[in-house]
Amino acid sequence: MSNKFHSTVSRREFMKVMAMVTGGVGAMAAVNPAFHDVDELISAGAVMQKRPWWVKEREAHNPTTEVDWDVIKRPNPTNTGQQTEMWAYYHGQARADAASAKGAEYAKAKIAAQAPGYTYRGQALKTAVTTSWSAYVSKSWAGASTNGTWTKGGGATYKGVATPADRGEPKWNGTPEENSHMLNAYQKYVGAAISGYGEFSSLDREKLLCTNVKHNAAKKFIIDDTADTAYENSTALAVPAKNQMYHLVHWEHMSHEMSRAAPAMGGRFNGSDFVATALKPSVYNFLRYMGYQMIGDGGDSNYPFIEAAVANLTGVAESSRNNVYSLTPELGPIGRIHSYITDMPVAATHPIDAGMFKFCADCGKCARACPAECISLAKEPTWEIPDINGKPNLMHNRGTKEFWSDGAACRMVRTELDGCNVCWGNCTFTTNKGAMVHELIRGTISNIQIGPLNNFFFRMGEVFEYGAGTHEGGSPKAEEWWDRSFPVFGMDSTVTSFDGGYKK
Numbered sequence: 191m192s193n194k195f196h197s198t199v200s201r202r203e204f205m206k207v208m209a210m211v212t213g214g215v216g217a218m219a220a221v222n223p224a225f226h227d228v229d230e231l232i233s234a235g236a237v238m239q240k241r242p243w244w245v246k247e248r249e250a251h252n253p254t255t256e257v258d259w260d261v262i263k264r265p266n267p268t269n270t271g272q273q274t275e276m277w278a279y280y281h282g283q284a285r286a287d288a289a290s291a292k293g294a295e296y297a298k299a300k301i302a303a304q305a306p307g308y309t310y311r312g313q314a315l316k317t318a319v320t321t322s323w324s325a326y327v328s329k330s331w332a333g334a335s336t337n338g339t340w341t342k343g344g345g346a347t348y349k350g351v352a353t354p355a356d357r358g359e360p361k362w363n364g365t366p367e368e369n370s371h372m373l374n375a376y377q378k379y380v381g382a383a384i385s386g387y388g389e390f391s392s393l394d395r396e397k398l399l400c401t402n403v404k405h406n407a408a409k410k411f412i413i414d415d416t417a418d419t420a421y422e423n424s425t426a427l428a429v430p431a432k433n434q435m436y437h438l439v440h441w442e443h444m445s446h447e448m449s450r451a452a453p454a455m456g457g458r459f460n461g462s463d464f465v466a467t468a469l470k471p472s473v474y475n476f477l478r479y480m481g482y483q484m485i486g487d488g489g490d491s492n493y494p495f496i497e498a499a500v501a502n503l504t505g506v507a508e509s510s511r512n513n514v515y516s517l518t519p520e521l522g523p524i525g526r527i528h529s530y531i532t533d534m535p536v537a538a539t540h541p542i543d544a545g546m547f548k549f550c551a552d553c554g555k556c557a558r559a560c561p562a563e564c565i566s567l568a569k570e571p572t573w574e575i576p577d578i579n580g581k582p583n584l585m586h587n588r589g590t591k592e593f594w595s596d597g598a599a600c601r602m603v604r605t606e607l608d609g610c611n612v613c614w615g616n617c618t619f620t621t622n623k624g625a626m627v628h629e630l631i632r633g634t635i636s637n638i639q640i641g642p643l644n645n646f647f648f649r650m651g652e653v654f655e656y657g658a659g660t661h662e663g664g665s666p667k668a669e670e671w672w673d674r675s676f677p678v679f680g681m682d683s684t685v686t687s688f689d690g691g692y693k694k
């Protein structure tokens with residue numbers, strides 16, 4: 191059914207539908223000029239990194255999610271919905287204790303029934319794609335670290351490629367604009383669909399740098415104004431601040447097609463993390479070759495910033511109704527964010543407005559599909575964070591105006607149901623981009639932002655059966671996936687390309 195929509199709805203027909211839905215006057219007048227030469231347009235002023243033509247750039251530190259910088263404090267990520275302690279705190283110890291066993295039973299029953307996505311090959315994929323061979327090198331906060339077993343067995347400590355000093359050459363000396371431009375090209379080549387940059391400013395020092403690592407309150411992030419090189423000891427991860435430092439944010443491209451195989455294959459599209467596995471050492475060595483640092487391990491436990499926050503502030507993404515993901519204009523919620531600090535001077539990218547956070551107010555499809563009912567169905571975002579079962583929500587940092595989720599319920603229900611990610615696969619923005627009509631819809635969403643039209647668009651997605659399955663309805667796309675022909679890695683990597691003829 192979805193193919194019918196792609197092949198039979200032309201731009202002209204789309205405009206006719208628009209006219210019927212909107213009464214034909216204001217909205218059409220607003221949107222029509224914007225569609226002139228839509229194939230060729232890119233966002234005005236996008237000198238640093240080309241973005242689709244409907245993406246508008248905003249001022250620094252002013253994302254579409256409202257921020258009260260007087261209220262906001264450095265976040266403490268100690269409490270997250272991933273912790274069983276939080277499940278027990280909000281939903282009872284007995285339920286938290288039983289969640290894993292319940293999930294295993296759920297999976298066993300599905301496997302016994304050979305339900306879609308629980309077949310032999312599905313199990314092979316789920317097991318293999320998230321299992322890597324143990325590596326002897328990994329990214330550490332300040333550089334690379336070598337597995338102790340490897341060195342004890344006689345292996346050499348790995349530091350990375352030769353630096354300019356090792357080679358007897360001067361370090362690279364580009365302008366910030368040249369550096370961002372160069373990194374856009376390189377990072378896309380090694381897996382970053384979208385890159386963001388910013389100065390590590392006084393706001394970052396006072397409001398954005400996490401106080402401590404995620405699951406260890408005793409290990410602090412500190413700023414050392416006397417140091418020019420990052421370091422780590424038993425109690426601290428230090429940001430060197432003798433020189434100006436900068437943000438480096440990556441949106442890693444991941445598979446839309448696999449996201450639609452949820453819930454049976456829930457999480458396999460981004461749980462594999464194989465893009466980050468290639469991207470991280472490649473960027474680390476690239477910067478090292480040029481004489482600069484890449485600070486941060488890019489892992490899930492030691493991130494120095496709430497990653498959605500820096501993605502928002504550097505214009506990589508906008509917030510969404512759902513606190514578990516952000517939305518990019520190009521790829522919707524499908525992908526993964528990792529952020530680092532570097533001393534290579536880069537020109538900042540600014541927050542964007544593609545109308546997506548506003549659209550969420552009129553949509554709510556993810557919240558209706560969520561088996562945990564943990565995504566807010568509020569009509570508008572709020573500054574206040576609602577309590578969960580009569581207790582204050584400790585899993586969010588105050589100071590932004592958002593829709594607020596219960597992360598503990600999400601994680602616990604995902605465990606009880608042997609995986610989920612129904613929200614990602616079903617998000618209205620989880621569409622492929624090949625069809626012209628999607629360009630028109632996204633341009634309309636960005637340019638006119640009116641409720642009834644937004645409502646029409648998300649209903650259209652439902653009619654044409656975009657999205658993934660649900661726990662009640664099963665996972666039909668988990669089995670269809672094996673029979674269909676998709677791009678390499680299940681990713682349309684031409685989505686973020688504007689040159690080289692890929693849009694023709």
Ligand code: SF4
Pocket residue numbers: 512514559560561562563564565599600601603604610611612613614
């Ligand atoms: S992963 Fe599942 S439980 Fe969690 S927010 Fe998404 S739909 Fe809800």
Ligand code: SF4
Pocket residue numbers: 510511512549550551553554555556557616617618619648
């Ligand atoms: S499904 Fe709708 S409300 Fe939910 S994140 Fe996507 S666009 Fe926003």
